[in-house]
Amino acid sequence: MDLWITITIGFKEIWAHKFRSLLTMLGIILGVASLVAMSALVKGMENGLREALVAIGGLEKVTVVEEDVPAWQQQLADQAPGITMRDVYALKDSAPMIKLITPEMRMRGPTVTRQGKAFHPWMIAGTWPSALEMNQHVIAHGRMFNEIDDESARSVCVIGTATRDELFGSPETTGQEIIPIGERININGHLFTIIGMFKHYESDQERKRRELEKNQPKEIKTGPARSRGYGGNRSSFVFRLKNSTIYLPMNTMWIKFRSTAGTNNIPDPRLSGLQLKVADSERMEPALQQARNVLMHTHHGIEDFEFRTQESWSENISQQIRHARVSRGIIAGISLLVGGIGIMNIMFASITERIREIGIRKAVGATTFSIFIQILVESIVIALLGGLAGLVTSYALVRVLAAMSPAENAPQITLASMALAFGFSAGIGVAAGLLPALKAAKLDPIEALRYE
Amino acid sequence: MSLVELRNVSKIYRVGDEEIRALDDVSLDIETGEFISIIGPSGSGKSTLMHILGCLDSPTHGTIRLDDTLIERASPAQLAAIRNQKIGFVFQFFNLLPKLSVAQNVELPMIYAGVSSRERRERAMAALKMVDLENRSKHRPMQLSGGQQQRVAIARALVNRPKIVFADEPTGNLDSHTGETILHLFRELSQQGRTIVLVTHDPEIAAVTPRRIEIRDGKISQTVDAKLAGLDRLSPTPAP
Ligand SMILES: Nc1ncnc2c1ncn2[C@@H]1O[C@H](COP(=O)(O)OP(=O)(O)OP(=O)(O)O)[C@@H](O)[C@H]1O
Ligand SMILES: [Mg+2]
Numbered sequence: 001m002d003l004w005i006t007i008t009i010g011f012k013e014i015w016a017h018k019f020r021s022l023l024t025m026l027g028i029i030l031g032v033a034s035l036v037a038m039s040a041l042v043k044g045m046e047n048g049l050r051e052a053l054v055a056i057g058g059l060e061k062v063t064v065v066e067e068d069v070p071a072w073q074q075q076l077a078d079q080a081p082g083i084t085m086r087d088v089y090a091l092k093d094s095a096p097m098i099k100l101i102t103p104e105m106r107m108r109g110p111t112v113t114r115q116g117k118a119f120h121p122w123m124i125a126g127t128w129p130s131a132l133e134m135n136q137h138v139i140a141h142g143r144m145f146n147e148i149d150d151e152s153a154r155s156v157c158v159i160g161t162a163t164r165d166e167l168f169g170s171p172e173t174t175g176q177e178i179i180p181i182g183e184r185i186n187i188n189g190h191l192f193t194i195i196g197m198f199k200h201y202e203s204d205q206e207r208k209r210r211e212l213e214k215n216q217p218k219e220i221k222t223g224p225a226r227s228r229g230y231g232g233n234r235s236s237f238v239f240r241l242k243n244s245t246i247y248l249p250m251n252t253m254w255i256k257f258r259s260t261a262g263t264n265n266i267p268d269p270r271l272s273g274l275q276l277k278v279a280d281s282e283r284m285e286p287a288l289q290q291a292r293n294v295l296m297h298t299h300h301g302i303e304d305f306e307f308r309t310q311e312s313w314s315e316n317i318s319q320q321i322r323h324a325r326v327s328r329g330i331i332a333g334i335s336l337l338v339g340g341i342g343i344m345n346i347m348f349a350s351i352t353e354r355i356r357e358i359g360i361r362k363a364v365g366a367t368t369f370s371i372f373i374q375i376l377v378e379s380i381v382i383a384l385l386g387g388l389a390g391l392v393t394s395y396a397l398v399r400v401l402a403a404m405s406p407a408e409n410a411p412q413i414t415l416a417s418m419a420l421a422f423g424f425s426a427g428i429g430v431a432a433g434l435l436p437a438l439k440a441a442k443l444d445p446i447e448a449l450r451y452e
Numbered sequence: 453m454s455l456v457e458l459r460n461v462s463k464i465y466r467v468g469d470e471e472i473r474a475l476d477d478v479s480l481d482i483e484t485g486e487f488i489s490i491i492g493p494s495g496s497g498k499s500t501l502m503h504i505l506g507c508l509d510s511p512t513h514g515t516i517r518l519d520d521t522l523i524e525r526a527s528p529a530q531l532a533a534i535r536n537q538k539i540g541f542v543f544q545f546f547n548l549l550p551k552l553s554v555a556q557n558v559e560l561p562m563i564y565a566g567v568s569s570r571e572r573r574e575r576a577m578a579a580l581k582m583v584d585l586e587n588r589s590k591h592r593p594m595q596l597s598g599g600q601q602q603r604v605a606i607a608r609a610l611v612n613r614p615k616i617v618f619a620d621e622p623t624g625n626l627d628s629h630t631g632e633t634i635l636h637l638f639r640e641l642s643q644q645g646r647t648i649v650l651v652t653h654d655p656e657i658a659a660v661t662p663r664r665i666e667i668r669d670g671k672i673s674q675t676v677d678a679k680l681a682g683l684d685r686l687s688p689t690p691a692p
Contacts, residue, residue, distance in 0.1 A: 005563060016551060360547045363508060364608065365536020365564040367529050446509045449547065 003377075006370075010378040013350070014385070024346040025386030027339025028428065031332050032390025032421040037397045038328035039417030041405075045321050048409040049314065051203050052238040057135050059310050060281035062288065064295070065273045067306035080304035082270035085250075087305075090298045091276070097287035100277040102127055102134040105253050105270075112163060112246065113186045119166035122244040124157075124187060125272070126253020134275050137245075142181040142196035149195075150249035155256070157187065158196040162244035190256050192248070201239045205410040236409075284309065332421075339386065340428040347379050347436035358440055359448025372441035379433025380426060387425030391418055453520070455615060455647060456482040456505060461514030463500050463670075474500040475511065476670035482616070482649065487642035489650040489658040492667035498651045499620055501667065505649065506539050506618045507531050519615055536564050540609030542619035546601040548593040554580065554604050555589035561612045579607035583637065599630035606637060616647040623657060635660055 014021045053059065064087075069077045088103045103126075110124040131137065132144050145156050159180075164170070167185060168178045183194050202210070259267045278287040288307055295305055351358065358371055395413065402410045463475040474497045482488060482505075490498050503509035504516065507523055516523040519538055526534065540561075541547075548557045558576040567575070580586045583603035593601050602622060609617050619638065623631030639660060642648050650661060658664045666674040 012551065356547070357549055360549060361560070361564075362532070363506075363535060363541050363547070364561040365532050365612075367532040367564070369529070370564060446503055449508075449543070 003373075006374050006377045007381065009374060010381040013378055014382060017350075020346065021382055021385075024342050024382055025339070025389060027335055027342045028383055028386030028425050029339075029390040029393055031334075031336030031339050032387050032425055033393040033397055034328065034335060035332035035421040035424070036391060036394035036413060036417050037401060037411065038325070038332055039420075040394070040398045040411035040413045041328075041401060042321055042325050043414050043417075044402075044405065044409045044411035045317075045324070047205075047412060048203065048236065049317050049321070052236070053310065053314055055136060055201060055238050055242060056310065057275070057277075059314065060278050060284070061134065061310055062276045062278065062284075062291075063273055063308045064276065064291075064305055065308060066270070067304055069302060069304045073302055076302050079300070080302050081299055083274055083305055084269050084271060087295055087298050088271075088274055090294050091274075091291060094294045095287075095290045097279055097283065097290050098276050099279040100130055100134055100275075102131045102275045103250060103271050104131070104273050104275060105250065105258065106272040107188065107253070107257055109188075110246070111188055112167065114167045114183075117167050119163055121160075121163055121246050122241045124246040124248065126248045126250045126257075128250055131247055131275075134277060135242075137242075137247075138199045139196045140199035141179045142194070144196050145247070145249045150251050153249060153251040153255045155190060155192045155252060156195045156249065157185070157192040158198065158247045159185075159194055160198045160243040160245045161200040162240070163246060164197060187246070187248075188257065198243070198245070201242045203236050203239060206236070206239070284311070336424055336428055339425075340383075340432040343379055343382055343386075343429065343432035344436060346382075347375060347433055348439070350378070351375060351436050351440040354440075355443060355448045355451040358443050359445050359451065362443070362445040363449060368441045371443075372437045375437035375440045376430065376433040379436065380429035383425045383429025383432065384422075387422045390421065390425065394418075394421075454481040455484045455486075455519060456480070457515075457517040458505065459515045459517075461504060461511040461516065463497070463504060463509070464512045473670045475504070478514070478667075478670070478672055480665065480672065482647065484615070484647055485642075485645050486663060487639070487648050487650075487661045488663045488665060489652055489661040490665045490667060491652055491655060491658040493653060496667050497670040498653070498667055500670075502618050502620050502649065502651050506541060507534050508541075532564070536561055537612055538615045540612070540614040540617040542602070542605050542609050542617065542622045544621035544624040546593070546598075546605045546625075548601060548604055548608075550593055552593075553589065554585065554591050554593065554596070557593065557604055558589075558608045558611050561608060565612055575611055576607075579611040580604070582610065583607045597630070598626050599633060602626065602630075602634055603637065606634075606641075610641070610646075616649065617641070618649045618651070620651045621653070622650065623652070623654075631657075 064083060066082050069080050085103060088101055091098055091101050105126040107124040107126075110121055112119045112121060112124075125131075128150065129144050129146055132139070139158070142158070144158055145154070149156055161170075163185075164178060164180055168180045168183070171177045179197065180194050181197065184191050185194060186192070254269070258269070276291060278284055280287070288309075292307070296303065299305065358366075361371060398411050398413055405411065458478055458480040461475055461478045462473065465472040465474055476497075478501065490501060492498050500509070504511050505518075507516075507518065507526075510524065518534065521530075521534065523531070523534075535541075548554075549560070552560070555573070555576050558579055559572045562572045562575060577586055577589065580589055583606055585600060585603055585607065588596060588600065588604075593604065596604065602625075606619075606622075609619075622638070623634050626634065635657060638648055638650060650657070652658055664674075664676040665672055666676075
């Protein structure tokens with residue numbers, strides 16, 4: 001017996017009971033949709049994580065921050081020196097496994113003003129030119145300050161696009177890209193010349209969307225513009241912070257803001273932190289041990305500092321992703337299972353309805369096997385139709401989810417998850433059809449013909 | 453050698469403690485080309501006998517040989533093939549598949565025989581022409597009258613060119629006039645040389661066939677041979 005005819009019979013049978021078949025498929029539809037959407041979400045999270053990780057300087061970056069003195073050293077607390085430039089020079093001289101060192105001295109309560117406009121950037125930090133490499137910054141216009149700017153403590157700064165947008169106007173509002181190189185801005189009461197501007201940082205998803213919008217005619221706005229949550233745009237957190245960074249030369253920061261300007265005019269030489277890059281990310285542990293030894297020496301044995309690796313952060317997030325994957329996988333699995341049971345149930349009902357038909361088919365020469373295949377094919381056809389509908393549903397679902405989630409986490413449907421989900425529904429079709437098909441195939445023709 | 457040889461066949465049903473002998477030591481030969489009726493009162497075992505003859509059911513005791521095949525030795529797949537190729541059934545309640553069209557119903561045995569779709573269509577139309585229904589091929593069975601449905605069932609029974617056709621009360625569900633046209637059809641088919649076994653409880657219908665087998669309580673009580681009874685098997689009108 002021809003497989004094609006069997007499949008056609010299966011379709012006819014399903015079509016004859018459209019509503020019932022649809023209800024039966026619902027479980028499979030939900031299962032497949034949630035499986036694919038779940039994978040898309042996780043994939044989006046992974047994409048976001050990977051991009052964010054690169055944006056903040058990669059895995060081999062380590063931040064040293066000031067920490068409370070441990071309990072057993074409490075009596076030494078007032079002698080704790082904090083992290084200073086001494087540490088930076090000591091590490092530079094004595095820790096060869098550290099490739100790059102960048103000090104960072106942040107300004108408290110940073111305010112930038114220009115012509116009556118004010119902006120509170122996320123961070124204004126005095127640093128070295130190496131901060132560029134350390135934090136994966138790219139200068140798009142102008143230049144980074146150099147050692148000479150630093151030594152002579154020039155009043156120059158490098159800004160990100162967020163500062164430009166706030167003080168000079170963003171490309172979206174002015175319709176052109178303003179490059180404020182050479183302009184002067186006021187940082188906490190001191191005039192600075194902008195000598196460089198970073199490129200605009202954004203996630204891949206964000207860039208794609210922006211480019212798409214650029215190519216489309218501007219939509220006519222009706223009604224008041226609605227805010228879309230914090231920051232007014234959906235730009236991701238990591239990229240937003242990065243865009244609102246202002247760098248000054250280290251010495252400028254020290255002389256203009258720290259050497260005299262403390263609350264009671266006591267100079268404050270402490271850094272907010274320093275950043276390291278190890279020479280070999282495979283040998284992170286020994287490199288950190290080496291740096292720790294150097295710092296213990298400069299800190300007179302007082303452990304008032306801490307190493308923060310990106311690894312612990314990314315570990316944490318990937319663990320969350322794993323948890324999300326497992327829990328949603330279980331949900332998808334359960335709904336697929338329920339869908340399978342639904343199909344089995346409906347197949348049993350269907351063959352009970354068709355006992356006479358099966359008897360007739362056997363009387364005219366259907367073999368046990370051909371009846372078995374016929375019922376099995378019907379079950380598989382239901383499951384596969386459900387699987388297809390599930391894929392379509394998941395596509396719509398992912399579109400909805402994408403509209404709700406931050407740009408860099410935008411869910412992404414993967415071919416592998418679609419294949420997996422579809423394969424699953426085929427498998428469920430087989431599994432659910434097996435018992436009913438066996439029951440139908442084993443029917444005695446005489447009893448089946450006599451059945452009312 | 454006969455087309456069908458039934459030897460000492462019994463069929464015993466056990467319902468609780470009771471034993472029902474639906475067939476009790478029946479022996480019977482059917483030759484190619486015969487037109488036979490099996491007659492008996494209700495519950496006498498006619499259907500049971502026909503089902504066993506038609507390889508739909510298996511006897512409790514005894515042997516059947518159909519066209520040189522020993523039935524109890526055949527595998528289920530072989531039995532399905534025998535039902536498909538060598539036997540045609542016509543039932544009292546037509547037993548057409550309601551979701552299929554008339555033509556598709558007639559094609560059904562050929563589907564299981566693996567006939568190509570073009571040949572299926574041609575042969576189904578030819579069979580429908582034989583029962584005078586070629587203009588109803590696209591109809592559903594429910595859109596036909598009882599007699600027409602039975603003619604479709606006959607077309608289906610003949611379409612695989614079987615060695616023998618079994619009809620169980622083929623007129624039992626029809627009014628007497630329609631029943632007569634169906635009987636006429638069987639007689640014509642018999643005159644074309646087909647082997648036909650007709651099951652009925654109506655002596656008038658049984659009188660149409662040259663050979664009658666009377667069955668009572670599962671036993672063959674009497675066999676009336678046409679030649680012995682002086683009946684002309686080619687007589688154009690039913691015997692009184
Ligand atoms: N599955 C069964 N279980 C038990 N007894 C059965 C079964 N099938 C048939 N019988 C019994 O076997 C006997 C013969 O039944 P069968 O159907 O062959 O009679 P019949 O001659 O065809 O009757 P009718 O003219 O009413 O169709 C009856 O007594 C019936 O009750
Ligand atoms: Mg009967």
